[in-house]
Every structure is written in C-alpha cells, then in structure tokens.
Amino acid sequence: MSIQKSYEGLVAAVTGGASGLGKAIAEELASRGARVYCLDLNEGSVSKPLRGVHCDVGTDDSVRSAIDAVVADAGRLDVVVANAGIGAQGDIEANDDAEWMRVLNVNVIGSARTVRAAMPYLRQSPSGAIVFTTSIAAWAGLPQRALYSASKGAIQAMTLAVATDCLQDGIRVNAVAPGTADTPWVGRLLDSSSDPKAERAALESRQPTGRLVRPSEVAEAVAYLASPTSGSTNGVVLAVDGGMYSLRPRTR
Template identity: 60%
Template sequence: MAEFDGLVAVVTGGASGIGAATTTILREKGATVASLDLNPDDDKTADLAVACDVRDRGTVETAIATVVDRLGRIDILCNNAGIGAAGDVTANDDAEWHRVLDVNVVGIARTTTAALPHLRTSPAAAIVNTCSIVAPVGVPQRALYSASKGAVAALTLAMAADHLHDGIRVNAVVPGTADTPWVQRLLEVADDRDAALAALVARQPMGRLVSAEEVAHAIAYLASPLSSSTTGTLLAVDGGFTGLRVPARS
C-alpha cells in the first residue's frame, strides 16, 4: 500500500505552481486530492477541482463542504494559496497590505477553521502551510510579502500547539526562491530579465532556483502518516539559503 492510501487531501491554490506539483505528488503516493482554486477549470491534476476564494469565508465553507460531500472526509490540508508583493515598506498602499495579508494569512485561518471538524475525526490528520524563506531572512524589496510569511510561520507554531491534543499535526514548508508563476511574472516586468534571474540564482548557494516539485515533496513528507512525530516544524527547502554562507566558485 502507498503511504497515503485511503486519505483525502485538500490543496488550496492547487491549479498551478507548488500547489499543482503537490497535488500530483500526493496522488502518486495514494491520496485522493481535492484542489481549491480561484480557477478550478485550469486544474488538470486533482481528483476534484472546486472553486474557492480564500478571502471569502462563505466560499471557503462551501468548498470544504463540497469536498466532504464528494469525497467523504478530509485528512490533510495544505494551505498553499498565496499571492506576492514587491517593494519596500512604502511601496504598497493600505488596500494592497490588506489584500495580501487577507490571502496569505487570514486565508489560512478561514480554510483551517472550515476543515477542523473533519480533521479532528481523521486518524492521520495533518496541516501543512506554505511559508517562505523571506520569513526568517531579510530580503530586499519584499516588505509586505515578508510580513505576511512571517505571520504564517508564527501562525503555524501556534496552530501546532493548539491542535496537538486534537491529534492534528501542523507544520510549514519554507521554500527558497522557487521557479513558480509568480517569480516568472516578476522576471517578465524586470528592466533586464536576464540580470534579474541571475541575481535570484546568485543568492541561492546551490546556484539554481528551487523547483516546485522539490517543495511539493517536502510538503508530502510533512503530511505523511509516516511523519507522525513531526509537528511544529518549519522545514526549509531553500538550496542552503538559510544556513550556508559559501564563497562563490573562483
């Protein structure tokens, strides 16, 4: 038997990037996967694709109810939906600050709240939040995004403590600069795309961007019943960004 056989996973933001890679890998490992996304018609990987806007509590509750009605249960919740922001602390107006925090932080709270009654009845309940390396490391021109992901890191640890005795493990994956649609959009609007890409690659000690599949494999590890002693963990998948200071090759 595969490690996720008989388990149902929900992945928010599941139609592209890390979410789509996570959906694919969880299904390969035996899970039945529901993808919640603003654009469910774009999803080609999930067993069930459901329209969901994590900014709206009503649509979140409806989406979770649809998953349970169609698939019978929820064992794993991957809170992956998120949006980016660039610039220093002055670069975004109040509306953008509220929008990014609403998606990246409050969206996790809404989705988790809706899924909790079902997770509490699972014998293998796990929540995995998608954080970012900009939470523990200061990176230029990412003030708003960093603030949101710093909140995700703190929220993950608080949730892990709150739901330990519910039998629900809560962890987060902490990707470095990943080759995702959002990073590609940043490169497309850069004055010099090649120079911007070279700068992103240069700050990764391994000398390349992290792939969505590498992050998804880490999410699968954290979600797996085989990782039943892992909770309250922030797992870096960052090419050595956090812990290494390696001189450039001569």
C-alpha cells in the same frame, strides 16, 4: 507502511492547487495514493486525477463551501495544505493600507480560514495533518519584500501556535519554507524586470545551490510533512531553499 502507499485512502485539500507550487504538491500527493482536491479560483484548469473545487480564500463563505464540498464528495478530509497566496513587491513605503489589507487577507487570513473550516473534519481523521506554506522571506531580509515578508512571517508564527493547539486533537501541523522557486509567479516577475536574464541570474546566485528551487522539491517536502509515516514530525518549519537560510558559503 511504504512511503509510496502512505496516502492510500486519505483525502487531501490543497488551496491554490491549480498552478505553481500548489499544483506540484497536489500531483505529488495524488501519486502517493491520496484523493486530492485543488481549491482554486481557476478550478476549471485542474485535470484528472486531481479534482477542482472553486475557492476564493479571501472570503469565508467561499472557503467553507469548498471544504464542505470536498467532504460531501469524498466523505472525509485528512490533509489540508494551506498554500494559496499572492505576491507583493516594494519597501515599507511602497504599498498603501489597501494593498496591505489585500495581501494579508489572502495570505494570512486566507490560510487561517482554510484551516478553521477544515478543523471539524480533521478531528475525525486518524491521520489529520496541516501544512502551511511560508517562505525564505519569513527568515531572511530580502530586498523590496516588506509586505510579502510580513505575511509569510505571520504564517510561520501561526504554524507553531496552531501546532500547539492541535496536540490534543492528534492533528499534526507543519510548514514548508521554499526559497525562490521556478514557478509561473516568479516567471512573471522576471518578465516585468528591465533585464530578465540578469534578474534570473541574481535570483539563482543568492541560493547556495546556484539555481532556483524546483516545485517538485517543495512538493516532496510537503508530502513528507503530511504523511502518516511522519508521525513524530510536528511544529516543524522545513526549509527547501538550497541552503539560503542556513548556509554562508564563500563567494565564488
């Protein structure tokens, strides 16, 4: 089976698929032949051939309704990309309990809700696959990211646990760990800084490649992880970070 045709006949659901990394992932899967549903709060902004479905990953009823709607329309579900998430800034003193609960509810429990709701359908698929979105923040101690890092570290640990549990069902479970990507969220972060140009330069320079990660690069990694042609790739956290986690180049 060729890579470009590996998704033909398969149905994929991508949370947070209306923008940023989620949109890039959804478009990449669709380009490889998948029927792709973008589960998002802003489902109205999704354009064909992608299909928008309203979903708030912060509530179980909304997630279950969205997953059921996908299967009702498509008749099956083969791939789930638990990508939706929100950011958080600050050190350990910066955020109160309410903010911790808000971020963990969306990033960690929201990902768990999505997979939990999809499991009955994924078990019926001959090519069941789950991909979580974690982050370089789960591996590297980034400044002013205590809460965000905690949420992504939890997702990374959950990936391995779910992968083990899903072995008996024939469902592969992996995760992608992007570095700082050139997304609208990062753009808003830069705009809020006192010197956006200097802040962007700092984010670029901390990655060995000297630039931000392109959303398309993350999308291709997800497409590989979820593809039926990657049947022996399981329990993997794939870094797409320009070498930020693993490389230690000399200062230029």
